[in-house]
Amino acid sequence: MSIQSKHFLNTPESLVLDSLQGLVTQNPHLSLDAQNKVVYLTSRDRSKVALICGGGSGHEPAHAGFVGKGILAAAVCGNVFASPNPSQVKRGIELVENDKGLSLSVIIIVKNYTGDVLNFGLAKEQYAAQHPEKADRARFLIVGDDVAVSKSQGKIVGRRGLAGTVLVYKIAGALAERGGSLDQVYNVADWVSKNVATIGVGLEHCHVPGTAATQSHLSDSEIEIGMGIHNEPGNRRLSPVPPLGELVKQLLENVMSTTDTERSFVPFKGKGDRVVLLVNNLGGMSELELGGLVGEATKGLQKRGATVERVIAGTFMTSLNMPGFSLTVLLLPDGQAGAPTATEILELLDDTPNAPGWKWSAGSTPGQPSEEATTRNQAATTEGTLKIKAEDPKAFISAVQRACEALVKEEPEITRMDNIAGDGDCGLTLKDGAQAVLREVEAGRISGDDIVGSLIAISRVAEEQMGGTSGALYSIFFAALAQGFQLNNPNHSTQANLNLWTASLTSALTKLYTYTRARPPSRTLVDPLDAFITTVSDKKDLVVAIQAAADAALQTRDLEAKAGRSAYVEGDRLRTERVPDPGAWGVRTILDAFRV
Structure with a gap:
């Protein structure tokens, strides 16, 4: 990093x-x-x-x-x-x-x-x-x-x-x-200081203004646990970076261990503790990640048998721009002699101050993380549609899998392109969609034995798993393609031949054009898509059409952006960098997997 x-x-x-x-x-x-x-x-x-x-x-x-x-x-x-x-x-x-x-x-x-x-x-x-x-x-x-x-x-x-x-x-x-009184305030402050424990974790150190730029001492797959707030190193590193839930589990064990004689600073019992959780952004973590962390830390404490009385989250004590966070757990009093009561501590915590750095908190026990009460039928609804098989069902589904795997593999390159030509999310959006399609294939909801049902399923995946402009365009196109197989099949053929494919692709492109103003050449995904459909309709040759799409995708690197994400990027930068449009490159990647 x-x-x-x-x-x-x-x-x-x-x-x-x-x-x-x-x-x-x-x-x-x-x-x-x-x-x-x-x-x-x-x-x-x-x-x-x-x-x-x-x-x-x-x-x-x-x-x-x-x-x-x-x-x-x-x-x-x-x-x-x-x-x-x-x-x-x-x-x-x-x-x-x-x-x-x-x-x-x-x-x-x-x-x-x-x-x-x-x-x-x-x-x-x-x-x-x-x-x-x-x-x-x-x-x-x-x-x-x-x-x-x-x-x-x-x-x-x-x-x-x-x-x-x-x-x-x-x-x-x-x-x-x-x-x-002075004694009362001091005694409460002293008690809290003896019953609070914190651990920090960072993806990288911070940089101090006015000092020379430094190189990372962590690899892309490493995080450091136990970092201080003055760039002090932690006490250990983890590689690869674990999922957040597993990381939080390890951090809470460090904070609340009752058996580690070296780190059992606070008298947690292990079960039945009443606690306050403070989730702190060390300066460089996004609010999106912070929200996920709050949920995982709360669940992690509850799994340990603790009652979480308050959750406070935000940016409280940073290390400049450090990409990391800290978890703090305050153990509430349990009737010890000379200690304040838990009610007193919570009331003092809930009092609303007039200080700019203190973040809003609910002042109540957090709710339990909820799960959807109803289950959804994941199968695409295909009632009333004609089942149409691919000419070679096994070859078709193999090509779908190759296309998805190619998108996953190409994600870093597409992301690099989109960091220059757009907002940086195209590669991940396509990867999410591809991985979801692979899951649908594994579940049997996408197969070469039912082209229409498979296209409807792919359209739903694009809608739900991809999102954004790309997800909407892909969803519309595949839904229109499913329509095309039925509307352009007057003889109710149960097998998808090349003529039915070309007629359906052409009608799907026409339908897509009712929802987007982009037309080739426009430096968008329609450039290779249009080139492919036009060529396969004219030449009736899949290999030639795929090559035409690849050429059109590559040519976007020299086109003026007229639509899509690149239209908002300064033109000289696009001409200097000469990167193809990431959306167009995604279409090229998909089609290339269908070469025979």
Whole structure:
């Protein structure tokens, strides 16, 4: 894989401050001390406990995005992946003092990284030395929730702080907003930090703006488990990349193991646990993938016998643009002495804050993943149609299978073409359709003994499995071809000869043209399709017609795009790249499999 090393910025040096200024511009209830890179709540009830956090930038929305009523009073930001200095932190403390500066009540929460612990800790101690009367009103909490760091490995330094830190912010911040005392807020924050566990996984590392572009250290078939949020390597790699459900199963075992003495940090029971799930995007994962991950992680916890009381998902603590995610599980209290109740934790979690980085959550127990209650008859409806056999049923079905297999094999090349000439999905769309047709063949719903029924089945596959423009065009064409076999068969022949094929193909093309304006030469799939049908109708020679289609597909590389996906692509690029139209290449691939 390649590492994304391009960024939108003025300069790498100004990026952090530019970002913070944008944050406060968008959120007028926040203010910025630009010199010290401190974002703070402009107006707050200063009789309440103030939470301060911070660390290196590059983890947005953490930390500044969680400043707001109900979570943090201030966040102190360093440069990318670099802790702020003690002077910055002291300024953050000063900004959250009450109006008279006499009754400081502050909790400083940092992730367990050496720079953050030292710099924030030094600032606290310096502040206490200068204001001894306030020394007992400032608390310090270190969060380490990373289960990838074993107990032996982290014997001295401890575990790294990851996205579980955000749950500490949220729950403690909500209690502070409710008016909890310094001891109450600190004790809840401390309890949460001791009962939360996180593991991260990435497809690749991120790139730090202003640094040289780097090469990937993972192959296309590898992922890395246990990655930190500062580009630290993980504790193991997996190859090939497992299906998401299997990957999630492994990650949850890492987080919730009751037998791994090196990683059993949280007292999970194995069955009957009540938990909160946080699914965190590390910066470069799509919302589409995130949705699938939420479903798999919820099901995975339920399969382990846990009751999932809340699911929170989104982008909370990133590693710049890292393509990856982390799973965090918070074990809710179970009546332990001195612990808050599960109801209290959930209520604090559900309180709605006014902080830009906190994502909406339902505030209720998630629903069970539903399955379709009714079953659908997968067989294509062919009642009332005449059964027409291929002249050689075995040869016909073999050709269909070869065509599908060729599309699957050609997918990377068609995708490459479509990344230049379109939106990049043509290869995968055709592959999905081809694989679905192969399944229909295996199930006996497509065969050489029933051409009409097979064409109807292929039309349905194109409609349901392909989607988009290609799926609609293929579905219309094959449905029209099935019609053609019946309308152009006045003698009710039960065998598909060449004349019936050519008449049906011609009528199907005519029908297709009522739904698309594309006409050859147009740099679309109709170019080779039209060439094939016209030639086979004229020459009555299948091999010659297939070659005509192949020539027409190749010629699309020099055509001006008049219709289809390529019409939206800048013309000079198409002329420079000289790639054939991917849809046309797909038709060529299918027809080439029917050479005899």
